[in-house]
Structure formats: structure tokens, C-alpha cells
Amino acid sequence: DGGITQSPKYLFRKEGQNVTLSCEQNLNHDAMYWYRQDPGQGLRLIYYSQIVNDFQKGDIAEGYSVSREKKESFPLTVTSAQKNPTAFYLCASRAPGQGGNEQFFGPGTRLTVL
Amino acid sequence: AQTVTQSQPEMSVQEAETVTLSCTYDTSESDYYLFWYKQPPSRQMILVIRQEAYKQQNATENRFSVNFQKAAKSFSLKISDSQLGDAAMYFCASTGANSKLTFGKGITLSVRP
Numbered sequence: 001d002g003g004i005t006q007s008p009k010y011l012f013r014k015e016g017q018n019v020t021l022s023c024e025q026n027l028n029h030d031a032m033y034w035y036r037q038d039p040g041q042g043l044r045l046i047y048y049s050q051i052v053n054d055f056q057k058g059d060i061a062e063g064y065s066v067s068r069e070k071k072e073s074f075p076l077t078v079t080s081a082q083k084n085p086t087a088f089y090l091c092a093s094r095a096p097g098q099g100g101n102e103q104f105f106g107p108g109t110r111l112t113v114l
Numbered sequence: 115a116q117t118v119t120q121s122q123p124e125m126s127v128q129e130a131e132t133v134t135l136s137c138t139y140d141t142s143e144s145d146y147y148l149f150w151y152k153q154p155p156s157r158q159m160i161l162v163i164r165q166e167a168y169k170q171q172n173a174t175e176n177r178f179s180v181n182f183q184k185a186a187k188s189f190s191l192k193i194s195d196s197q198l199g200d201a202a203m204y205f206c207a208s209t210g211a212n213s214k215l216t217f218g219k220g221i222t223l224s225v226r227p
Contacts (some may be wrong), residue, residue, distance in 0.1 A: 040219060042220050048214060102161045105158065107157070
């Protein structure tokens with residue numbers, strides 16, 4: 001089955017530690033996205049990548065980093081510089097073409113900083 | 115910059131009734147798309163319906179339809195014959211440059227049996 005997987009589903013981290021969230025897709029999509037969801041805030045774009053080896057900052061990139069070495073994978077690292085990392089993180093991908101192509105979402109990762 | 119506004123945080127509807135969720139947006143793009151996504155308690159985001167801004171005809175998907183008023187920059191979602199499974203958070207979104215999505219803050223819809 002084609003889709004997007006995110007792991008782990010729940011992640012706990014101590015303050016001061018970096019942590020990497022996994023996102024994998026087998027939809028053959030070029031574009032991939034990372035969003036952060038907080039209660040009452042909707043989804044906010046962290047980083048996006050339209051092609052392998054290229055990515056751009058979104059609206060709230062500070063304290064985060066990404067890589068796009070393979071088409072299928074777009075991992076997100078939450079660094080210790082992120083002041084308030086506890087949130088629900090969603091990864092998405094989109095087929096190439098016009099902007100009307102929908103973004104497909106993974107099941108999300110809930111990150112809690114202890 | 116794009117903005118999407120969902121001013122109602124919560125709504126409730128009786129099962130089998132009709133409910134309309136409101137959304138307004140602002141964009142400088144001449145060509146854009148609008149979406150409604152559903153997020154049930156599982157938190158899996160699901161596309162409900164999409165509208166191409168250059169099409170005047172309102173999009174329809176089974177029990178879901180939109181009222182797209184381009185001049186007013188309004189994009190409301192109508193759910194007919196509401197079902198218990200429609201209970202979820204609904205997000206309105208619009209595309210911008212590089213097909214990035216900008217989301218509203220969402221509205222929580224509850225369905226009363």
C-alpha cells in the first residue's frame with residue numbers, strides 16, 4: 001500500500017537533547033513538508049522540500065533542521081535550540097504538478113519534552 | 115503573505131441536519147486553490163474537498179459542498195445529512211507560492227445523536 005509513515009508515534013525527550021523524527025513515503029512524490037500542530041494554532045509549516053537535495057524554511061524553522069538525501073525520506077531534527085518543542089508533528093507529501101494536488105499526510109508524531 | 119481565518123472555534127450539529135463551517139482567506143496570488151481537511155480523533159488529516167479559484171462552480175463531494183465567494187474571499191463548507199463520523203476538527207487551507215499550504219486554526223465539530 002502506498003502512503004506516508006512517521007515514526008515513532010510518541011517520543012519523549014529531555015531538555016537539551018536533539019531528536020530526529022522520521023518521515024518516509026512510497027508515493028513517488030517530489031515535494032515533502034513538515035508541519036507543527038499546537039492546540040488552537042492550526043498547522044504551521046516548518047520546512048519543505050520540492051526536490052531531492054533541496055529544502056526551504058517555512059514559517060517557523062528556528063530550532064529545526066532537515067535533510068533530503070533520498071526522494072522517499074525527509075527527516076526532521078528538533079534541536080535543543082527549539083524553545084518549546086512539545087507539539088504534534090505532521091509530515092506530508094504532494095505529487096508534482098499544479099498547486100491543486102492535495103497533500104497527503106502521515107499519522108504524526110507526538111513529541112513531549114520532559 | 116497568505117492568511118486563513120476560521121473565526122468559530124467550535125460548532126455542534128444534530129445528526130442528519132446540515133451545518134456550515136465558515137472560512138475567509140486573503141492572498142495576493144492570482145491562481146490558487148482552497149481546501150478543507152478533516153482531522154478526526156485519530157489525528158490523521160484527510161482531504162474533504164478542494165476548490166480551484168478560477169472555477170466559478172462550487173465544488174461538491176457527496177454530502178460535502180462549498181460556497182466559494184471569490185470577491186468576498188470566503189470559502190465555507192456545508193455538510194449535509196450530518197453523521198456521527200463527521201465529528202472532527204476541520205481545517206480550511208489555501209495554497210500560495212511553491213504550493214505551500216496555509217491553514218486556519220481549525221474548528222471542532224461535534225455531532226449530537
